[in-house]
Amino acid sequence: MQSSKLIIPTLKETPADAEIISHQLLLRAGFIKKQAQGIYTYLPLGWKVMKKISDIVRIEMNKRDAQEIMMPIIQPAELWQESGRWHVYGKELMRLTDRHENDFCLGPTHEEVVTDVIRSFVNSYKQLPVNLYQIQNKYRDERRPRFGLIRSREFLMKDGYSFDRDEAGLDKSYQAMYEAYSAIFTRCGLSYRAVEADSGAIGGSNTHEFMVLADSGEAAIVFCEHCDYSANIEKAKMDLSYQDHEPMDVLEKVLTPNQKTIVDVSTYLQRDPKKSIKALLYKARYEDRQEIIVAFVRGDREGNEIKIQNSLGALSIDMDIDEQEILDLGIHRGYIGPIKLAKVKIVLDEEIMRLRNLVCGANEDDHHYINVNYDRDFQCDLIADIKEVREGDLCPICRSPLSSARGTEVGQVFKLGTKYSQSMHATFLDENGKAQPLVMGCYGIGISRTMQACVEQNHDERGMIWPVSIAPFEVVILPAVHKNIEQMNMARDLYHEMQEMGIDILLDDTPERTGVKFANSELIGYPIRITVGKLIEQGKVEITIRKSMETTEVSIAEVSEKVKELLGTI
RNA sequence: CGGGGCAUAGCGCAGUUUGGUAGCGCACCUGGUUUGGGACCAGGGGGUCGGGGGUUCGAAUCCCUCUGCCCCGACCA
Structure with missing residues (x-):
């Protein structure tokens, strides 16, 4: 190709509305043009890179017997009503109506459609396993599109779905896709990590996210340099074998006037913040009710909201709490502790059980307890892992200090199980002629996002630096x-x-x-x-x-x- | 959805406080000189100043309203 025949509109100046370097460079180098918030045209060079990434994806998918198909962008509401997601998905789902007043949506993902396809044509265990994928535009009406192609409303995605007769089959399919993804991102020249992740609202048992490491990444991950352990911060565990062995001192209530924060109290009482208990107040929302809960973690730690939410089985949690509600429950902000806190549900981080002689709020103004010990001085409803793991904490596998990094999620492999096959009656007959729900996995790669993540990772002050495999x-x-x-x-x-x-x-x-x-x-x-x-x-x-x-x-x-x-x- | 900000030529911006009919740089077109690191000279084209309404003799500028966009937060199969 000759550049005189290509549209390559490079810019000397940086467009004002691009925040991160990769977004700026894609605009400056003439790869993309914005058409609306979170919606882009891929110009010749940008589209060429996207095609190269797509081709690598196809090769690695086909190698593992996945079959490429093309499903519609526009999907009938009936399928989404069948799976139950028409009402669950919310405003992120772009909905539209045709001239006959029938409801449709623009597909944010294709579990419903692919399940409908499979249930139409797969009836027997002899036809399994099957793995279908497509590369196509997806639509999510993000509350806040940002960073160019990283979080956009229309984006190119490879989505694949496996169908197996049982969990063992799913394990194999999952493993094959995990390997395919590793091969794909390696071939794209990316520095990435596959991390254990929270499975979120979709349910399912096991999931890994493929993260391209970049300081501008939206996700925080921890990983071990000495073994293979790596996890999204929402899921990360740490070694818990540490145990205080000092003898329990006498529980005592002490005066701590106007000392409300961990730092203030620790300084005032001359104690290590690690020897205190931090209280986090949340409102937990369930399908049918909501309640105030208190989560306790070691004083120098942060709570992880995803973990807290999961431990409660809540739909969501937030800190949007009316002050009057707090007063009604007898809670004193700044002086909250787990002792005699009868009116609210308590979630205790498991680490607290292993510590001795802690400081905590006394549930009355200007007072704290010292020498608090779990079990002797208080119990609670729920003990769980609710802390945010951080750099330096010990690896749960090999006990080496963990490292942390930020990353952009470019792919995810997910064991779906029978969530959709059950709600949508996608079954097959086994050897005994008995109908069984298909066991599903789903596997996504954000193609457009991968392109930008690559730029984010490979650039210098002069501009982008493409790996040969996906260079324009x-x-x-x-x-x-x-x-x-x-x-x-x-x-x-x-x-x-x-x-x-x-x-x-x-x-x-x-x-x-x-x-x-x-x-x-x-x-x-x-x-x-x-x-x-x-x-x-x-x-x-x-x-x-x-x-x-x-x-x-x-x-x-x-x-x-x-x-x-x-x-x-x- | 909450908080903050912006909207003037394709891009980046000034002008708005104090109302007088729009300007700079880059890009673009023509001619010339240049030609190994984002050239120079001369000439030129391009704007209903985001939309609507109001105040005024007169509005980019003041007021109301709508829309779009950006940032922070919340959210994120």
């Missing part, structure tokens, strides 16, 4: 002086030669000044640049590696072979 072009050939006939002809010759060799190459034949062409090639980030300039008088051209910006002179006779070789090694 593998090589750009750049005649230094546009009007120099010899240079241009030589560039064209080399361009044709390398094209014939199967190299994905772009000829920059635009009548720009040299500096502009250099700057644009670095902004766009082609892995290799060949500069055809003055050196052709000596029978040479220059090869520049984008990543290192290392330039070498190569004789014209050898350049194509050299490029071929480099593409395999960088």
